[in-house]
Amino acid sequence: MKAQIVYDKPCRIRFRCGSNAFTKELERSIHKLVMSNTWAIACEAHYENGGILIRYKEGHRAEAVKLVRNLRGSDLAPVSDNQYDTEEIDRTFKSDLAKLVMQRYIRKAILPAPIGAALIVYSGLKYIAKGVSALFDGKLTVEVLDGASISACLIQKNYNTAGTVMFLLSVSGLLEDYTRARTRAALTDSLAIKADQVWLAGKDADTLIPMSQLQVDDCIRVRTGSVIPVDGQITEGEAYINEASMTGEPLAVMKSAGASVFAGTVVEEGSVVIKVRKLSSDTKISKIIELIDNSENLKAGVQSKAERLADSIVPYSFLAFGLTLLFTRNVTKAVSVLMVDYSCAIKLSTPIAVISAIKEAADDDVTVKGGKYLEEYALADSIVFDKTGTLTNAEPVLEKVIALGDYSEAETLKIAACLEEHFPHSVARAIVKGAADRDIDHAEEHAEVQYIVAHGISTTLHGKRAIIGSRHFVCEDEGIEITDEQQAEIDEKSGACSVVYLAVGDKLTGALCISDPPRPEAEEAVKQLKEAGITNIVMLTGDSAKAAEITAQKLGISDFRAQVLPEDKHRYVQQLKEHGHRVIMVGDGINDAPALAAANVSVAMSDASDIAKETADITVRGADLTQLAAIRQLSEKLMHRINSNYRFILLFNSVLLLSGAFGLLQPSASALLHNASTMAICAKSMTPLEDKKRKKKNK
Template identity: 45%
Template sequence: MKFRIKHECRGRIRVEIVQPRMTLEQADCLEAWLQALPDVSRAIVHERTRCAIIEYEGDRQALLESLKGFSYQTQASGELSPVHSSRALNRTYEEKLVGKAVFKAVRSLFFPASLRAAYAVVKAIPYLFRAVRCLLRGHLRVEVLDGISIGLSILRRDFDTAGSVMFLLSLGELLEEWTHKKSVDDLARSMSLNIDRVWLKTEDGEVLVPLHQIQTGDRVAIRMGGMVPLDGLLVEGEVMVNQASLTGESSPVPKRPGSSVYAGTVVEEGECVLQVTQQSGQGRYDKIVAMIEQSEQLKAAAENRASHLADRLVPYTLAGSGLVYLLTRNTTRALSVLMVDFSCALKLSMPLAVLSAMGEASRFHVTVKGGKYLEAVAQADTIIFDKTGTLTHASPMVAQVISFSGRDEGEMLRLAACLEEHFPHSMANAVVQAARDRGLAHEEMHSQVEYLVAHGISSTVDGQRVIIGSAHFVFEDESCVIPPEERNVFDSLPGEFSHLYLAVGGVLAAVICISDPLRAEAADAVAALRKLGVSKIVMLTGDSERTAAAIAAQVGADEYRSEVLPEDKAHFVQAEREQGRTVVMIGDGINDSPALSAANVGVAISDGAAIAREIADITIAADDLFELVKLRALSAALMGRIHSNYRFVIGFNGSLIVLGALGVLAPATSAMLHNLSTLGVSLRNMTNLLPSKT
């Protein structure tokens, strides 16, 4: 690719792509490719100017060499292009907005009065029709006020006032529609799949392959806790599937051979094989969009209050206008009051504020599934953390492998990785990565793998039962034994690590020591949450009392619970809620999903188990716990903005009504100020709540 460097400073460069024009698809492709580069922290491509702004942390020359080698035609870059992009949506509404403003200016400057009047009458018909329809249905809503004010202006032959009112109303509707669609689009894409590889069933067994290689008709294996990567037909196994992200239903649904399963749903129980019927993610995206747009239950209570208040105020506005006419017999004063209503600003500004906040959250790598969850986060007084993968580092490492009975350490690690690679969890990923780092190939050599939530994994290798998991699972549930001659080795296991126990044939074969260091920012993030009004911080973990106490002290938690099972976490959350607390639960594993469901708001770590992300109301990236601080600050700022909207709308429009009734403001002026204030509030609600570097 040819390009020119237009401007650069340390860590940032702007280049102009040398080509006649850039299509929307090419801009999306280039932007996705740039963002996938390891040293690029942020990239934006502007298709109109054919410029790319790149923020990077690595070597400048290496970046430029990579950019030189880019091609739109390469398969790799094509695979990176998003299935859905907001670029085309933004272009459409930008053109509509500019076109509407230009046409308004042309009408005002060049149309004769008679033509402006005819245009106003024609454009008024839909508004009058909507007003009549509301009245026939017995509803007094903002459409009635709009229709009456526009109709009276036309009857008074004040066509310019009628035209201005309709222009401002249509402008507000366009901005609301644009923001709503953009926010829904951003939310749907952020909820899209993040699956790189899947288990393909072949004649020789299961093979781990990249997702893009899967073709229609291929068979894919999915185990408990795994996300369904593609739409398909169940051909083997019986499972319980969580479909909340598509249907909104909270209870898992049974699926048997012959049933359809959909991309993005999660297998809660059992394991299965599906036959792929649809390759792309378009079906899932469209279903998510439909679910978001139809789901009234995800609205914030503040939105619903604003909508109901707006409708309740319409009769008072009509009564006020009638009263002014009866007292003054002045049509102009009555019309000045009628031109002003509270409904328009309240109904328009509140949804825009919430949707804009959800979009802003996505820029902080936070995905929010509904406005009511932001409101709940703002009101939360209790935050409960799972320890592993949440307060501790998201990528634990294998620190040591201690083998028993003379077994080879490398062989034991290879065997452990063979079982663990089927189940995505931070500790399982650590085992698989350790085997990969040591060059230990762990090809499939076991029979069916069974996963027991919060306990461990079992399988059969060379006719012997092999299990890996917690001490409770291995020694109590499975009654495995420790080689008597090595009891002293077992008793002296290093206490600073978490332990995974591997047993073969009922005898302990190895202990894998996992280093799970505390996140560097954990204590500071907890302190920042306290400053933002969170009064109680709790840590829950399945680890031992000693480990739990040490971690809780380091992060500054008020309480902690050790050696807890998934149901214990859920019971603790429920008990807190029964005491009247608003609870946020943060976790990343399959064993956290009951607690995530029980909380007022469930927050999942994005690289945790698929079922945790599915059940959670909010998902944050795994990079930095300060995303929680930003989420809390954003939620609080949203509620502050909503309350300020109430104060401004009621105060400003109340003043306009008084001035109109006194004859100080003409109807056209009242209409202009009212609609401009509504537009101003709406535009303000589309701005960021937090500084970009907060």
């Protein structure tokens, strides 16, 4: 690709390739290609003039130049890159805002007064039409007041004031469109299955094809380490599939022919052929993205309240206008009253404050799907935690080995590791790692290992049958006797751990205690939440009551529920709400989805399943639970700012209204002060809620 360097500074270079070098569809292809290099920091591509701007790490200018010079438009294929969508939305917003400002001030500076006035009259007609339409519908809304204010200015030939009012209204509409587009793009990027190509299974050989060519009923092969990109059914092979993205559980599940699989799950070990049932555009995750895209219910309640308040003030504005005209017989004084529009400041400052808070949260690695969730978070008095994967890391470790019968602890662990080393699930890894940490060589001669799905493992070791797994598998399925004395010893020593049972030669040999320890910061997070005003903190878990009690005590949680099912979690959250509580639910998997949906506001951590992330209203992209308290502080400060804005707007504009009614202010002065105060309150609403220097110091 012929590229001319038009800007060349350290770590920043801009190329101009010409207007026909590539199409708009290939902008994101170039972006993705550049960003696939470790030296690339940022890239922008613009098809209009063939411009490519690259920011690179120091010392990598030659690589950037070489890449662009070797680009060929014919070699670039359109790709889906949601991160590029987000950047494009940001650029478009900045461009549109700049155009509004330029149109406003360039027209005033360049155009003759008659032409400028004519353009303002033309632009004002659409606002007047909206107001008239609302009146015909029997509604006295802010649109009516906007239309009346602009009409009054035009009638008095006060074109400058009319232009200012319309400029502010245009900025408000632009902000609303930007927020909706930005939110959807961010959500789509976090939820989408990022697979551009798949292996189409054939009789003689597999063929690599683009995802766009895949059809329903095609068969694709997915191997170890790959993400399953579609919903479908296994037709050949078997594999351990990590379904944490669907279930939230850390254990991989063996699946073979006939089993259903879902997009977003991962093949940990093995290879399977999958018959496509639903394409990526029609999977469960994609449907949720579509629902989010179509949702109009993401506004904060306080934002909706602001709009209703603005509408409710409209009749009083007209009443004040009429009374002033009636008692003073002075049109100028009456118009001065009409120029004081509470709605502009209220309708602009509230969404700006919410948008700024959401952006501030995003800068701190917290994704908030809508303003109303920050409001609910600020008002909540209860928080409910799922234990596994939320308060813990879902990374099991071997805590203890309990030897029973004729085997020592070392021998028991050696046999267990020998059996478990063949399987990649997390409990097996914990046992194998536990043996390695204790310098136990677990090489043993045994027959082929058989895995019984969801139960355990069996084999033949030194001529004896050896089995390892759950109590149900060992005792009930395999008929191994566990005496009351043995069970009592296991219960006493296992504490808060889960137990894996080992039997050799039809006798219980030992038990292995597996723990899933709390996150290091979990105790501090609980403490901070209490200090932040969360009075009711609850832990829900499927563990035994004893294990749950020990974990709760470690973390300083006084209320917990053990051995709960997904429907129990949902029921408990509903009960809290019925008793007047406002509930935050923090969960990590599809098993938490009912409870997440039932809560007033739901949260997922970065290492939660994809399904938990798309179900949750707020996602913490880091792995620090103390962020939950930080979100509380941010949300409370947002509510305080909005309420203080209300008070200022009502007080200041009421003073203006009275000043206009008593003839202390002319319409032009009234409009100027009103618009100046509106811009000032909006500027204040855009400032950070948190002290960045203090936050850095605390970190």
